[in-house]
C-alpha cells in the first residue's frame with residue numbers, strides 16, 4: 001500500500017468549492033476525486049444511460065412510491081393519522097431518501113428543473129414528518145406503531161436515517177444547504193444524542209447510518225458525526241444485537257470488523273459497513289482498520305465473487321456463501337450489492353491508489369449496474385443470476401413484484417431497494433471517473449467525457465475524452481486547456497488488457513496493466529491515445545469453483561458475454577449447449593461467435609435420469625496408479641455421512657481433464 005498524502009484543503013484542491021459534486025470526499029488519500037462539477041459524461045454507453053435515468057427512472061420511482069403509499073406514510077405521520085395498516089416494509093422510507101439523493105445528483109449533473117422541483121416537493125413532505133426532537137421515521141414511534149428503536153435487529157430505523165444523510169450530502173455538494181440538509185442535521189443530532197458514547201449501546205441490524213454519518217460529518221465539518229460512525233463500527237461484532245435464525249454473521253455482529261478475514265452474511269450489509277470503515281479509517285489515519293477492509297476485500301474477491309463482479313450467492317439471507325460457493329443458476333448477486341461493492345472499492349482506491357479496486361468498479365458497473373435497468377429505465381433486475389434455465393413469464397404490466405428473482409425485469413418490487421440504488425449511482429457516475437494528485441490527472445473509467453480541474457500549483461487543465469468504448473478499445477484524450485507547465489497524465493490499463501498500447505508524439509509504446517503514465521509539458525491540441533485490446537477472450541474458473549468446473553466464459557473488454565435462447569434453434573434448450581474452447585471466439589460485425597454444438601441426447605427419454613455408468617466403467621486404468629496426484633478415493637453410503645463426526649461431503653464428483661481445463665496439473 002502506498003502512503004497517503006494529506007490533503008490540507010480538499011475542497012480547494014478539486015477546484016469546485018463545496019459544490020464539487022463528489023459522492024465521496026476523504027480527508028486524505030493517494031488521489032483526490034473529481035466530482036460532477038469537474039467531470040461530465042457526454043453520451044456514449046454511460047451518458048446514454050444517464051439520460052434514460054434522468055428522463056424516465058427518476059419519475060418512475062416517484063410514481064411508484066406514490067402509488068404504493070410509501071410517500072403518504074410521511075403525510076400520515078405529519079397529520080397524526082398513523083395506523084396499524086402502514087403500507088410498505090419498515091425500510092420503505094429509505095427508498096424515498098435514495099430517490100431524493102438521485103435527484104440531487106441529477107440537479108448537479110444537468111441542472112434539470114424537473115429534478116429540482118421534485119426535490120422541493122419531496123423535502124416538504126419529509127420535513128413535515130420529522131418529530132420536534134429530530135427523530136424521523138414513518139414506521140416507529142407514533143400512534144399505533146412500535147416504540148422508537150424497539151427492534152434494532154430488523155427495524156431499519158438507523159438504516160433509513162443513513163440514507164437521509166446521504167441525500168443531504170448530495171444536496172450540499174451540488175446545490176448547498178437547504179431545508180433537506182437541515183432535516184438531516186437534526187436527524188443526525190438525534191442519533192448522536194441517543195446512541196452516543198454516553199447513550200444507548202446499540203447498533204442497527206442493517207449498516208448504512210455509519211456511511212451517512214461520516215460523509216455528512218465531512219460535508220458539514222462536524223467531527224461528532226464521524227465519531228458516532230466510528231462508535232457504531234466498534235460496537236458491532238460483539239453480539240450487540242440479539243441472536244437470530246440466520247446467525248449474527250447475517251448482520252456482521254459475529255466478529256469485530258478489525259478481526260474479520262472476509263465478507264460474510266448479508267452482502268449489502270457487509271459492504272455498506274466496509275464502505276464506512278474505509279471512510280473512518282482514512283479520516284483518522286487508522287491503518288489497522290484500513291488493512292482489515294483490504295484483507296476482507298482480497299479474500300472475498302478471490303473466493304466469493306462472480307465473474308460479473310456480482311456478490312452474494314445465497315438467496316436465504318441475500319448473503320455471501322462459503323469460499324468457492326458460486327453456483328451460476330442460484331447466484332443472487334443483488335443489484336444493491338453491486339452498488340455497495342463499487343462504494344467500497346472506490347473508497348479503497350482513493351485511499352491506496354491500487355488500480356485493482358477500479359478494475360472491480362469497472363467490472364461491476366458493466367455487468368451488474370448496467371444489467372439491472374431496462375432500456376427504457378422503467379423496469380429492473382433485483383437478483384442477477386448467471387444462468388437462467390427457462391424463459392420467465394413476462395412481468396410487463398404485472399404490478400409490484402413480490403419476488404427478487406424473476407427472470408425478467410420488474411417495474412417495482414415489494415422490496416424495491418435496487419431501482420433507487422441504480423438511479424443514484426447513474427446520476428453520480430461522473431464522480432467515479434477521474435482523480436487528481438499533486439502531479440496531475442488520472443482517468444479510471446473510460447467514456448466520452450469532459451474533465452476540468454486545477455492542480456494544487458494553480459495550473460488549470462482540461463481534457464476531452466473521445467471514445468466509443470467498450471465497442472472498441474481506442475480512448476483518445478485531447479488536451480483542451482493547460483498552461484504549458486509539465487504534468488502527469490495517468491490512464492488505467494485494466495488487468496485483462498494484455499497488449500495495450502499508448503500512442504503519443506507519433507510513437508506507440510506497449511503498456512502493462514495498472515496505470516500508464518505520461519509526464520509532459522502538454523500543449524493544447526495534444527492527443528494521447530490508449531489502445532485497449534477489446535477482442536473476445538476465454539476465461540475459465542478457478543478449479544475450486546466446483547459449480548462451473550469444466551466450463552469456460554467469454555469476455556470482451558469489460559463486458560461478460562452470455563448465450564441466449566433467442567440465438568439458438570427454436571426448441572433447443574440452452575442447457576444442451578457445449579462449446580469448443582480450442583477454437584478462439586471471433587468478433588463478426590460486433591457479435592462474438594464461438595464454435596458450439598447442441599449435445600444430442602445420449603439415451604432416449606428415460607423415467608429416471610441417472611442410468612448405470614457402464615460406458616465409463618474402469619477398464620484399462622488401475623484405480624491408484626503411480627502418476628502424480630491420483631489417489632484412491634473411498635466412497636461411503638450417503639445415508640452414513642456425518643455419522644463419524646462433522647465432515648464435508650458431496651455426491652456429484654466432477655470429472656477431471658475436461659477440455660476446458662486445458663492441461664493436466
Ligand SMILES: [Zn+2]
Pocket residue numbers: 334335336337382416417418419421
Ligand atoms: Zn437491492
